[in-house]
Amino acid sequence: MDQVSLVIILFAALLIPLVMAKFKISSLPTAVMEIIIGIILGPSVFNLVNTTSSISQLSTIGVIVLLFLSGLEIDFSLFKKRRTALTPLEQKNAVNLPKYSPVRLSVYAYGTIVILSLLLAAAFKVSGLFSDFWLATILFATISLGIVIAALKEKELLSKAFGQTILLIGVFGELVPMMGLTLYASVYGSDSKSLWLLLLILAVAALLLLRFKPFFRFYQNINKSTTQLDIRLAFFLIVTMVTVAESVGAENILGAFVAGIVLKLLQPSESTRERLDSIGYGFFIPIFFITTGVDLNLRTLLSSGKTLILIPLFFLAYMVAKVGAYWVLKLRFKSANALAGTALSATTMTMVLAVLRIAKSMHTITTDQSGAFLLAALITCIVSPLIFNHAYSSEKEDLVKTSVHFIGANLSTVPVAQQLRKGWYDVQMYTNHEHNYETYHSQLPVTLMENFSASDLEDAAVFDTDILVLGHIDAERNYELAKAAHDYGVKRIIVRFEDRNVLNEHEDELKDLGVEVYNTPEANITLLRALIESPSTLLMLRDTENSIYEVRVVNHLYTNVQIKNLAFAKDITISQVIRNRKLIVPNGNTMIMFGDRLIFTGSKQDAPRIRQALATAN
Numbered sequence: 001m002d003q004v005s006l007v008i009i010l011f012a013a014l015l016i017p018l019v020m021a022k023f024k025i026s027s028l029p030t031a032v033m034e035i036i037i038g039i040i041l042g043p044s045v046f047n048l049v050n051t052t053s054s055i056s057q058l059s060t061i062g063v064i065v066l067l068f069l070s071g072l073e074i075d076f077s078l079f080k081k082r083r084t085a086l087t088p089l090e091q092k093n094a095v096n097l098p099k100y101s102p103v104r105l106s107v108y109a110y111g112t113i114v115i116l117s118l119l120l121a122a123a124f125k126v127s128g129l130f131s132d133f134w135l136a137t138i139l140f141a142t143i144s145l146g147i148v149i150a151a152l153k154e155k156e157l158l159s160k161a162f163g164q165t166i167l168l169i170g171v172f173g174e175l176v177p178m179m180g181l182t183l184y185a186s187v188y189g190s191d192s193k194s195l196w197l198l199l200l201i202l203a204v205a206a207l208l209l210l211r212f213k214p215f216f217r218f219y220q221n222i223n224k225s226t227t228q229l230d231i232r233l234a235f236f237l238i239v240t241m242v243t244v245a246e247s248v249g250a251e252n253i254l255g256a257f258v259a260g261i262v263l264k265l266l267q268p269s270e271s272t273r274e275r276l277d278s279i280g281y282g283f284f285i286p287i288f289f290i291t292t293g294v295d296l297n298l299r300t301l302l303s304s305g306k307t308l309i310l311i312p313l314f315f316l317a318y319m320v321a322k323v324g325a326y327w328v329l330k331l332r333f334k335s336a337n338a339l340a341g342t343a344l345s346a347t348t349m350t351m352v353l354a355v356l357r358i359a360k361s362m363h364t365i366t367t368d369q370s371g372a373f374l375l376a377a378l379i380t381c382i383v384s385p386l387i388f389n390h391a392y393s394s395e396k397e398d399l400v401k402t403s404v405h406f407i408g409a410n411l412s413t414v415p416v417a418q419q420l421r422k423g424w425y426d427v428q429m430y431t432n433h434e435h436n437y438e439t440y441h442s443q444l445p446v447t448l449m450e451n452f453s454a455s456d457l458e459d460a461a462v463f464d465t466d467i468l469v470l471g472h473i474d475a476e477r478n479y480e481l482a483k484a485a486h487d488y489g490v491k492r493i494i495v496r497f498e499d500r501n502v503l504n505e506h507e508d509e510l511k512d513l514g515v516e517v518y519n520t521p522e523a524n525i526t527l528l529r530a531l532i533e534s535p536s537t538l539l540m541l542r543d544t545e546n547s548i549y550e551v552r553v554v555n556h557l558y559t560n561v562q563i564k565n566l567a568f569a570k571d572i573t574i575s576q577v578i579r580n581r582k583l584i585v586p587n588g589n590t591m592i593m594f595g596d597r598l599i600f601t602g603s604k605q606d607a608p609r610i611r612q613a614l615a616t617a618n
Helices: 002-022 030-041 053-072 088-096 102-127 133-140 145-154 161-188 195-219 229-247 252-265 270-295 305-320 324-329 335-345 350-361 367-391 414-420 434-440 454-459 475-488 500-512 520-533 536-542 607-615
Strands: 402-407 425-431 446-448 467-470 492-496 516-518 546-552 572-579 582-584 597-603
Touching: 002 030, 002 053, 002 270, 030 270, 030 367, 053 145, 053 229, 053 252, 053 270, 053 350, 102 133, 102 161, 102 305, 102 324, 133 161, 133 305, 133 350, 145 161, 145 335, 145 350, 145 367, 161 252, 161 335, 161 350, 195 229, 195 252, 229 252, 229 270, 305 367, 324 335, 335 367, 350 367, 402 414, 414 425, 425 434, 434 446, 454 475, 467 475, 475 492, 475 500, 500 516, 516 520, 546 607, 597 607
Parallel strands: 402 425, 402 467, 425 446, 467 492, 492 516
Antiparallel strands: 546 597, 572 582, 572 597
16 A cells, blocks of 8 residues: 555656646645645545555655755845945945845844734734644744745746845745744753754754865866765765754754755755755655645544634734735835735745644644644645735836946947847947047937046946946057946946957956957957858848847746747747857757856847846846
């Protein structure tokens, strides 16, 4: 029966995403569907699956891997302090920055969640509906980070201020209850040990981090096709931290969570994370979620009058505990988005499952109460994403075009500026030649200046841009202005050098500063070679309907996907893939990886939109 139940569970895990894709069910997280299917397969409906000892062990591994991957999701760069020494451009932009940063908003928002959770737990204790004050507080304060990340990824919000804020709230909603659960288990657990021993977990984590950091950098260059050293290290960290946690009387999920944080701080490659996701979400985690549904016997739970009362009350408590975040989010975002963010923060499942598992092992909660908490959490995962998807719309700050300033209006720069203006760019040109001004100002925005000294350009806000193109014919002037723009704080600088001697003299210095350099003769040589080797290149260049584009793929929605399965595969033609500085000639089965640079052709109507989608960090 063990094997039959496992086969059914694995078949269900295989079938669920296929069915969801077939019927376009995107409003519900996959984890929620897996729990629902588990309920149907278990004694609640068909009674096809029983939780045996082997399945229970796989389920335990599933929750450990799930918490490990949750720790791996935390973006610690969000907590970094801003540099005290700001460039002039950063100082100028700082005046226009919103008063409340994502970190500040998330701290305030989660502070309200903790306060409301304490009040709600007190209300349940006073009313006699649930007497364990601290356990209720922990449960009400939990947030499902995995569901939050999935929803934000779906709308491509992780790189935006709103997405960062909600992500950080989710991080607190998993990290704080995790620490609270550890303290709770240490104080009230029958075999708990001294609280100070919990510091041993952090000490071991710090030791592992320090010991493996140089080694991790070393073996990143090793051929891991057969050894898979990075994956071996990940599981070594998991087992080590879980063992340490259990040895000091803490819970194994805390050790797994800390192991994920350690690996994250080691800065693993994107391919390492993707393989770990494949192992976790491909096998262990679906077993955990489906088994959770199997263990829920709705026939027994719903036969209890008290359980029927507790389910809606717990659901309301989960939602009300997050209400305070609405007014905090309104400090920066519009009301509809504050509502959307509050609703998404109310999703709770992962930590609830972990908390209930531990509480049941400690015998501090009844089966009926555990079932009510879990069913209420399940409802939040159905209702909250629906509210989020319906309420959210783009913020004004996310609709600002990329600004590009050209210094030098000539035959080399004007056609490029004209094409960019048709896309998501705010273009402005500057010239010190009156003849060029009279020639081009009717075709696009051109400003006439007397000279191009660095001080004059600063005063005229020419350096106040995202991208600066120095397309003037004077190579020495371009060199001086490039250095001045870098010191001013311009993020991206592109410089034209027609004088090869000047280029040879300054090329290395400018590249060290991150300045991009181009030279027309070299570009012509490259083009001629391309025409000889690929005659169709000329057709693409002359094509008025289509154009050539290059983009770096940083949107996870389009990674680990074969080219033939891309949603817009029929709208573009990918001619080359650049991966780790190597050229790949792609075919339909070629897998797109995170960080790949794609060179493709497409219509001038569709390609810019596709390029922006691929380049949107998520």
